[in-house]
Amino acid sequence: MATSNGKIVAALQAFLHDVYEKAAKKPGALRQGSFKTTSGVDLEPLYVPRDFDYDEKLGFPGQYPFTRGIQPTMYRGRFWTMRQYAGFGTAEETNARFHYLLKSGQTGLSTAFDLPTQMGHDSDSPRARGEVGRVGVTINATAATLLALYQAVGEAHGTPARELSGTVQNDVLKEYIARGTYIYPPGASMRIITDVFAYCAEVMPKWNPISISGYHIREAGSTAAQEIAFTLADGIAYVDAAVRRGLDVDAFAGRLSFFFNVHNNFLEEVAKFRAARRLWARTMRERFHAKDPRSCTLRFHAQTAGSTLTAQQPDNNVVRVALQAFAAVMGGCQSLHTNGRDEALALPTETSARLALRTQQIVANESGAADIVDPLGGSYALESLTDALEERAISYLTRIDEMGGMVEAIARGYPQREIDEAAYQYQREIEEKKRVIVGVNQFASEGEAPFDTMQVDPALEERQVKKLRAFRASRSQDAVTRSLSELRRGAEGSANVVPLIVSAVKSKTTLGEIANALREVFGEHGKERAAKS
Structure with a gap:
């Protein structure tokens, strides 16, 4: 199906020349000289229908290329999973927070781990000192080990491994690019990741063996287009490694999941999710020759952008998070975490965590946004932005392929440099007040009242070390x-x-x-x- 709109385009050009440009040239008529997204996409003052192939670009929800969503009914069937990220202190404290959130209506769990856990250190390691339980719960697990522990606990409670469902992040390439919590060299890390793929395909078929994360790439300062490109490039590297290992692409690709950031530019973020879905579908079909439609679906969790939260006037963060959550829903996320208003200062209090959850519940139950599948689809501006972001992402992916793939591109420092430059430009715009951050570089206020924040008990570390040593004393050292x-x-x-x-x-x-x-x-x-x- 194709649309023809030559007359509309001609009328638009006449309007821009005869009406808009005359008005815009008047002194002080425009707020700024040019309008761009964070990815550098020039924004036209007005958009109209364009000629395009509907089936190729959009299609229908639940059908290739999945631009409009991965399910035919989307939120008419059920709401996205409200999966608040939580974890601090001891397992008991984290469990209490989980129960609090579940009683408040949360529908999924996501566990935050402390830094020693992520880096593969026990609580009594000298390298763990001062960090135990600070930014997550102390649970002895990195990716493959977490999976093993989950399986062991499930089986101990009578649930066979084949029935266990969930997701392990298991995405190390983004650590080399943006976050830094890696342990082993890239080659060894890729081997462990593909080991997890193979193991889950055989033993735990309901488990998602990876969550390919663009979130941390965006938090490090990337643009929306870079977030798409570098995340999908990581995904391509993982799929390629698994296929070279001898795995059938359709045996594991349907269980791959993704994790994206939701930043401040509302329309660009909605377009980003749609472009990512379409580009991943084409990649899986054309590059990896996937035959199962599920292998071509980009299922993603979204989290509102921690980097946009401000320590100044923290109540403003409630509004930021609400707009970002709305963008995630308009973009068709499968699950969502909304940040607490105080997370620029500390881990969220119970009150802040509940308010963040209530934000999702209001969007779901009161806005009407969930009642129409892909409600912004067909917007002239949105479809143009979707195409533009896809084109920019393809340009990055082409360069990465020319380097020999993402692992080699990381070794050369390519994505790291691109992110550094984007982060520098973004911060420069803030400091030069070309980009307004309310309460920071404009609309600031003096003498703000102190904000009560959550504190982690400093005696936690000593208690945790004692528990760990008692655990070691209770086991068979020969078996270990x-x-x-x-x-x-x-x-x-x-x-x-x-x-x-x-x-x-x-x-x-x-x-x-x-x-x-x-x-x-x-x-x-x-x-x-x-x-x-």
């Missing part, structure tokens, strides 16, 4: 030693390490012990680079 020896042998060879990690956690081996055994075989990324230099 055997499991670690088997893990090292498997890592030195070509065995899938995930079953060996499962055996290790069932022998009560700790996170640090498992991570250190793999460090002995694979090394650490930072130390490897230092040795080469």
Whole structure:
């Protein structure tokens, strides 16, 4: 199906020349000289219908290329999962927060881990000192180990591995690009990731083996177009590695999930999600020859942008989060986390966490936004922005392919440099007041009342260390030693390490012990680079 609108385009050009430009040339007529999105897309003053192939560009919800959504009914069937990210202190404290949120109407769980956990250190490691339980709960798990622990607990409670469902983030490439919480060199990390893919396809078919994350890329300062491109480039690298491993693309691709940021530019963010869905669908069909339609669907979790929260006038963050949440819903997210108003200052209090959840519930139940599938689809401006972001993302992906793929591009520092430059330009615009941040560089106020924030008990670390040491004292050291020896042998060879990690956690081996055994075989990324230099 194609539309023809030559007369409308001609009329638009006449309007712009004869009416708009005359008005715009008057002194002080426009707020600024040019209007652009964060990705540098020039914004026209007015958009009209364009000639395009509807089936190729849009299609229908639940059908290729999934621009308009991955399900035919979308939120008419059920709302997106309201999955608030939470975790701090001890497992008991985090569990209490989970129960509080569930009683408040939350419909999914997402666990935040502390820095030692993410970096593969036990609570009593010297490298964990001062960080235990600070920005997440202390649970002994990095990606593959978390999966193993979850399986072990599920089986202990009578649920077989094949029935377990959930998601493990397991995305290390974005750590090298933007976040920094990596442990092993890229080659070893990619092996573990594909081990998880293979293991889940065989043993835990309802589990999502990865959440390919653009969120942290955007938090580091990327543009919307870069977020699409670098996230999908990571995804391409993972799929390519799994296919080279011998996995059938349709055996695992339907379980891949994504994680995107929701920033401030409302229309650009909605367009970003639509462009990402379309581009991923084409990539899976044309590049990887996926046959199952589910393999072409980009299912994504969204989180409002932590980097947009301000410590000044923190109540303003409620409005920012509401607009971002609305953009995520208009863009067709499958699940959503909304940030607390105080997260520029500390972890959210119970009151702030509940208000963030209520924001989603109001959007779902009171706005009417969930009653129409892809309600902004067909907007002249939105469809133009969707195309423009897709074109910019393709340009980045082409450059990455020319370098030999994302792993090589990261080694050359390409995405890191692009993000650094975008972040610099964004901050410069703020400092020069070309970009207004309400309450920061304009509309600031003096003498704001102190804002009550959440505090983590400083005695937590000592209590956690005692619990860990008691746990070690209660186990069979011989069983731990055997499991670690088997893990090292498997890592030195070509065995899938995930079953060996499962055996290790069932022998009560700790996170640090498992991570250190793999460090002995694979090394650490930072130390490897230092040795080469």
